[in-house]
Amino acid sequence: MRQTITVTVAPDGSVSVETAGYKGSSCKQASEFIEKALGAKTGETLKPEYYQQSTENRLKSGN
Amino acid sequence: MSHVVSCDIELNDLEAIKAAVTRLGGTWKEGQKTYAWYGRSVGDYPLPAGVTVDQLGKCNHAFGFKGASYEVGVTRLANGKYTLMWDFWGSGGLMEHMGNEKAHKFIQAYGVEKAKIEARRKGYSAQETTLKDGSIKLVLSKFGG
Numbered sequence: 001m002r003q004t005i006t007v008t009v010a011p012d013g014s015v016s017v018e019t020a021g022y023k024g025s026s027c028k029q030a031s032e033f034i035e036k037a038l039g040a041k042t043g044e045t046l047k048p049e050y051y052q053q054s055t056e057n058r059l060k061s062g063n
Numbered sequence: 064m065s066h067v068v069s070c071d072i073e074l075n076d077l078e079a080i081k082a083a084v085t086r087l088g089g090t091w092k093e094g095q096k097t098y099a100w101y102g103r104s105v106g107d108y109p110l111p112a113g114v115t116v117d118q119l120g121k122c123n124h125a126f127g128f129k130g131a132s133y134e135v136g137v138t139r140l141a142n143g144k145y146t147l148m149w150d151f152w153g154s155g156g157l158m159e160h161m162g163n164e165k166a167h168k169f170i171q172a173y174g175v176e177k178a179k180i181e182a183r184r185k186g187y188s189a190q191e192t193t194l195k196d197g198s199i200k201l202v203l204s205k206f207g208g
Contacts, residue, residue: 002204003204003205004202004203004204005182005187005202005203005204006200006201006202006203007174007175007178007200007201007203008194008198008199008200008201009072009171009174009175009178009198009199009201010171010196010197010198011162011167011168011171011196011197011198012167012171013071013072013165013167013170013171013174014069014071014072015069015070015071015072015174016067016068016069017067017068017069017070018067018068031068033181033185034178034181034182034203035068035070037075037076037177037178037180037181038070038072038073038174038177038178039070039071039072039073039075040070040071040073041068041069041070042069042070042071043068043069044067044068044069045067045068
């Protein structure tokens with residue numbers, strides 16, 4: 001899957017940063033530079049894939 | 064794996080502020096220490112955070128727009144961030160360029176330019192589209208990464 005970071009800046013100046021296609025927790029690292037550059041984080045939502053992937057990782061590593 | 068993060072834009076990069084001015088068709092006035100405005104506070108609106116009455120009319124840089132008699136001052140605060148000083152009184156001509164009293168049009172332009180600058184630094188290419196609701200979307204991707 002292609003790795004992308006989507007940054008949407010609304011007319012009221014609010015920003016959302018969305019990552020897609022990253023493996024493991026690297027999605028957070030991938031977008032962190034944009035978040036830090038733009039300003040103060042006001043909220044975070046982990047999409048369903050985050051938890052699914054986490055479960056798969058746990059199963060694979062036998063934990 | 065995916066996640067969505069929301070954040071409030073802070074003006075912390077002079078390069079991106081300049082890029083936002085250019086994006087909106089304004090003229091940057093490097094090192095101009097005053098900006099044109101009404102000339103005195105009538106006290107009907109609170110001052111920007113970190114700014115005192117004595118600082119009104121003074122700035123580190125300024126910018127203006129064709130047809131607007133008033134200008135916007137860019138002031139560096141003690142915490143290293145920047146704030147915009149401007150008088151949005153109608154006849155000053157700035158409102159249409161800045162969007163509203165909170166300068167949302169400018170803040171949006173800054174956010175887009177700042178994200179593009181940071182993306183370039185990290186080797187991402189940016190594809191920009193404007194959505195129906197006026198939001199600006201940037202899709203950042205890295206080839207071979």
